[in-house]
Amino acid sequence: MEILKNRIEEERKKLDALAENGLLDATYRQSLVVDRLIEQYLDICNG
Numbered sequence: 589m590e591i592l593k594n595r596i597e598e599e600r601k602k603l604d605a606l607a608e609n610g611l612l613d614a615t616y617r618q619s620l621v622v623d624r625l626i627e628q629y630l631d632i633c634n635g
Contacts, residue, residue: 589632596625 599622606615 589629592625592629592632596622596629599625 599618603615603618603622606618
């Protein structure tokens with residue numbers, strides 16, 4: 589679970605960088621990656 593939390597954080601940082609640079613298409617795609625990881629994390633938490 590700790591590995592997944594770290595991965596979420598890494599991907600969120602990528603998302604923030606894309607958003608800061610105004611790369612809308614890439615930001616959207618990266619937000620989907622982050623959302624998918626968060627869903628996995630919540631699934632694990634809710635067992």
